Amino acid sequence: MDPKHKPVFIAFSSQKGGVGKSTFTSLVASIMHYRMGYNVAVFDADFPQHSLMKMKSRDLAMVMENENLKRMAYKQFTAIGKKAYPIMQHKAEYLLEAAHKWISESNIPIDVLFFDLPGTVNTSGILRTLAGMHHIFTPITADRMVMESTLIFTQLLQNVIMEKGETSIKSVNLFWNQVDGRENTALYEVYNKLIGQLGLNLMKSQVKKSSKFRKESELDSKNVFRSTLLPPDERLMRACQLDIFIEEFLEIIQL
Template identity: 75%
Template sequence: MDTKKQPLFIAFSSQKGGVGKSTFTALLASILHYRIGYNIAVFDADFPQHSLMKMKTRDLAMVMENQHLKKLAYKQFSTINKKAYPIMQHKAENILEAAHEFSNTSAVPIDVIFFDLPGTVNTPGILKALAGMHHIFTPITADRLVLESTLVFTQLLQDVIMKKGETSLKSIYLFWNQVDGRESTLLYDIYNDLIDQLGLHVMETQIKNSTRFRKEGEENTKSVFRSTLLPADESLLKACRLDLFIIEFLKIIKL
């Protein structure tokens, strides 16, 4: 009998592009792997963008060209005594089987596998892949079209997939991203009431809007935000409340 500990399968998933699912995948994977000490792996199935595969290539070049980041990376990997987490490109239709195979054959026990999945239900195998997750986190913004699309998608997951029982899903959580401090808190209260009436869950922590989510890193920068090789700078995390988000995230997944 196989008694090897099985990893948690987690996806930041959305039917809308540009809301931050690839960014959050990289942010959480890097913090958990490099700073907190868990063993992480990532599967990139977001065809055709494959944002995380491209991010890894960019990050390697950036670290090699920036002397400060090169020293940071050397110190980090010498201290934690483990390699960068793997990012593997794969199609959505048989990604669960690939992830289980990877976990079972890995020399290092994997705690969490993050999945960056396509943003459309028309992708072959996407519903099966989502049903195979343990936890799904979905970023939302205070945009009516984004919100309506996301709520329909999330209700589909909860009412069709979770309630049928043929799933590994333990939780689905929405969370507010790109929150502008100038926007009315009343607006978010109204939206939260609507989400609650639909029987859906929203995280307490709201992520503040920040240009760091869109910056790829300046040539001579001495700090990083989203990177597959280094965890985000702690001061940058606090500035957009991601430090609080990570605490709440870990409580939800019970890692």
């Protein structure tokens, strides 16, 4: 691999489970790899769940059983001539060394390497791994427990890792996920003000609430949302404003 070609390291990371870090890892990786022409790879270090490894196995089985998805996958492969992006399982400890070794041995120049990390800073090696990221994206929801743990976690990243240690981090970005239009907008305003007062970066785009974030593809599905083998349907992306999020995401990472 060309040593001048250095991939961007990105983690969707949070101290709180269930806010969508594994989901966003797969969504953004699939959009970039299958629709936008970038070469991506994923390291799944979220022990013990390893959600992305399990998702890929389910996706492969689903494509084999669903004729519509099988046709979509074949059409995609013939159109872009690319295989599915690789997902590797590894522990958080020595993850950066494993990632750099894998990149150096890859026959394909990788543009973006995504990391799905454990949801606790107590995991061995996690702080060092976070310090090796270029960009960190943290989904948040309007829930007191989520906000408290996230703000503490984000301040740790900015005040301890970025300011006091050797780090590759260029940006830490909070973004609203699962936004319900019926929720109290005043609550969001309070949180937005607090985030600003703490000097943290909040993305402008908000991802709207959708059942598609929780559902795996149904066996008789004609449209795909969450998949490691196919990009999300563009109409479904627009419905939850994921398309707007992707635009801002690409502006931040500046490939």
